[in-house]
Amino acid sequence: MTLLIFFSLLFCISYIAGILGALTGLGGGIVLTPILVTLLHIDIYYAMGASLIAVMTASSGTSIAYLNKGYTNLRIGLFLETGAVIGALIGASLITMLKPNIITGIFGMVLLVSAYLTWYRREDQEPATLSHPWAIAMQLEGKYPLPISGMQSYKVQKVPLAWVIMFIAGILSSLLGIGSGALKVLAMDQAMRLPYKVATATSNFIIGITAAVSVGIYFARGYIDPVLTCSVMSGVLLGSVTGAKMLHRIDTQILRLIFSIVIILLAIQMIYQGLLGKLSM
């Protein structure tokens, strides 16, 4: 197809990915890479490079709104991010050791897990009443604004477990070119028991940093194509800013359902292609 059509198509896909990413705490990269690879037949390394750019964009774009509103917990974010960064380093060194179709297969399985996790998040869980000792020592507890007025304080649990989950998320982030927002949200939502909006906002904040760790390496290897990233970046930026503004108005149950279904379909595609070795170089 011609560049113009390709560009426009990519832009639209990125826009939608940006909105979904902003609303669920995922970077949108997890949806973007499979679509680029399976629908647009883009080489997986290019797709991963583009998706890393998308993640950095979404992270920065959404954080503008979330920081302003006060949902992001910077201390928790930073603490968890150290785990993710160390993981990302290990993941980056694994990239060249694994064949593309293995990476594709792993990706598919991660997608399935993400779909399950996205669906599993429940907003009606009882808020935690006690914080983990580490959380108190590091002053990780916080408050977030309620829709109408006032602030709601929250507790933070299972700090070490969350860190380990983040470490694994970091490895996957580097290996697959995603922000691994799903795992990060898991760490915050299920392990630490943070409120949905706080987990989403904090996850969105840190995934850009994790992506930045891998981007340097990808850039040096020529995996970041300017033309691809151009349409992806602009689409994701507009999408994620739109999404961030919508967070308090959208019925997140429906959103999560749609997102999970999309991810499951993509996962099946990726695993299928990985098994057949269609993407082997």
Add this chain to the structure above:
Amino acid sequence: MRLVISRLLFIGMLISFILIVTGGLLYLSQHSNDLVDYQHVHKQAILLSSLTTVLSGAIALSPISIIQLGLVVLFFIQILRIILMAWFFAKEKSLLFCGMSLFILFIILTTPFWHV
């Protein structure tokens, strides 16, 4: 702290966006009827990836270099926000978090130079 970082992100993203879109539109206007092939990595892509090449190319108004400059700005925003956090945590005397910020900063700045 959060409001300062938010402002930084806003300005930085604006600059990055303008650069990338300008470069992109310029490129599109010249190449819109090219056929695309992204099925394999192009070998010459690796030649475009040093910072000096990007800067000199952007000054020469090459669309590709302008886009790449935008990407570089995007990358630097991430670094700047970590520096900001280190600064604010130092002012708050939270040495642990200042240290974490600096650690992450160190990793991000040095990894492109590690030979993996």
